[in-house]
Amino acid sequence: MAVAFDEMNGPGGEIRPAYQELSRWLKETPAEALEYRRQEAELLFRRIGITFAVYGDAEAQERLIPFDVIPRIMAAKEWAILEKGLKQRVRALNMFLRDIYHGRDILRANIIPDDLIFQNPVFRPEMNGQHVPHDVYVHIAGIDIVRIDPEEFYVLEDNARTPSGVSYMLENREIMMRLFPDLFARHRVAPVEKYPDELLSALRSVAPLSASSEPTVALMTPGVYNSAYYEHSFLADKLGIELVEGRDLIVKNDEVFMRTTEGLKRVDVIYRRVDDDFLDPLTFRPDSALGVPGLMSAYAAGNVTLANAVGTGIADDKAVYSYMPEVVKFYLGEEPILKNVPTWRCREPKDLAYVLDNLSELVVKEVHGSGGYGMLIGPAATKATIEAFRDKLKREPEGFIAQPTLALSTCPTCVESGLAPRHVDLRPFVLTGSNHVTIVPGGLTRVALKEGSLVVNSSQGGGTKDTWILDE
């Protein structure tokens, strides 16, 4: 694998422009001072209770995501390109979903094979012909971006269901401002604090017609044992909306109400962080205790807006992902600004053969996987793991895609021996309301803390960094 592109240090040892000031500051700051701040940051995270749960890990029911105090910096020019590309991508995702659940032009144009949609478990026939306000399906998107050189941004994954991580973007910034006021004074960092306001106005803008002029928005969580519960409560607090669980809601005459101390109160928009499968036991999984019986019929009646809409999983399916450049061109008639990582669809025999021949070079992912679970990283895997994947692939080829192992860009990161380059990715959050798409300048930078590791997921030992977009 080639040497990765480092975002601070150029190949000849020169410091790239965006990192000039940080580099000077790092030289002035003794290592102990950094270590001290790192500990202080950890203490703050713990006291605030910014934790997440790792499933299947009884030992550590609530864990901290390691936070790296060295910011990841991007120049305004770079961000401008990225922002444009993200808006374009999310517009296309929404148009794609509208089309899949209505006219299906893209299937008739033979751009995507029918069976990839109709045989896909995340395709929701309940959504066929269902109107959603302003044709917005993905109100909140988290698009995972990686860099492998100074020029191009690649989309690694689209997250169009219930993307998480935005609370870390906001809290990381708060903590950095508390711990490093001096470093902030020496940079002009674009603020991210408007995110909650933007989110609330996007949610309110898609309220159903039958809502009052002051629509009631609520955030629906699976509950305190969910891995992202902290984020749910954090956002509800910042938005000033109720944090509801399924048992707080009740459907009557196709309207959704929450049980309050003053009786029932109608809910118009639900920012739900509960997966499709668990939303309504009458429509989806009958064993779901997290959902609300009848929610889907209120949704079908147009009396409540769900954000994101039901059935958006079809847009972030990893096999559908491989068609995204064509999807962008088809709906917008534009060249995609963001690149797609070349992807082999194991469902196609020719691709499968190639993947099986080159397993030790490739990254293989489950098409419905997330969180870094169930993934093969060929160059880092043992022979036995590779062989196990080979069997899985042969048994169920349509369940997988493969990509080349990318040398993700690196950023300087605090490790035991001092500062060292570590691989990073970036998840910006894209909001879509009734007539606008917005992105706060920044996102969640995830960093693989183990030397050489390419897996940035928090469930797999990844950490986070504050992401700075410099103003001109």
Added chain:
Amino acid sequence: MLSRTAENLYWLARYVERAEYLARTIEATLRVTALPNTYIGKTNEWDSALLTAGVSASFYEIYEEADEQNVVEFLSFSPANPSSIKNCIENARLNSRSVRTALTSEMWDNINSAWIDLQEVWGKGTKTREELAKFLRFVQETSLRFDGSAYRTMLRNDAYWFSRLGLHLERADNTARILDVKYHVLLPEEEHVGGPLDYYQWTSILRSVSALTAYHWVYRETLKPWLIADLLILNDSLPRSLASCYGNLVRNLDQIGVAYGRQGAAQRHARGVRNRLEHSHMDDIFQRGVHEFIQEFILDNGRLGEIITKQYLI
């Protein structure tokens, strides 16, 4: 607000108050059992500590006899006791986590830090009396800080009022329980007034509701059992008296009633109990029977809890 949120706030306050009361009970019992036998007689103080905590039955399922070591363990840390101090703090933190949006960051910080300390500092229990004393201080300080941060930082709206309802209902229950267990030493007809035995029992009662100094300020007298009963039951200037708790319960329920534009069974019931307390005199209470009076109060108080739950919390 969401019914579940109100319910969590109400229970959160109850758990914190209960943890503090348990810590006070242990502290007072330690003091009285440290005295020579001639001062305290043959009563098993650890047994009555269990009774005042209302966990006697579950204790004797596990242990044969009550002594310092097993009662302290049971009341403080035992997972087998659903209302041990440890379980109270854990439940308080779980309730806080479910309603973080309704708490101020100071309140959350306080409960969350206590929960972290509970595991990191007190994870292995206490080995010595010094450690135990420190632990009991920690519990009381947690409660004081929690109460103080609620008082100083919460908006005065239904979230605050529901949390106060939990606090005062629990407090009334605790004071009533200690009276229920100890009423016999307060009866005036047992006329060995000032005997060393009773004297230390009396101070122990006052200490567990943090009212020893208050007694002297209010009555400017040596300890008299009927005055102690008067202080704990009828004197509404003592924050832990039944009268004061009911004054607060009525006030907070009224505020909820005004904010919501309607009153219900909870308001009526609380006012009924408050009126009875207001129009009672210790003489009558002694004549009719302190024990009967207290038992009736405990039932009434429990009933108010049920009515509040039905009216607002589910």
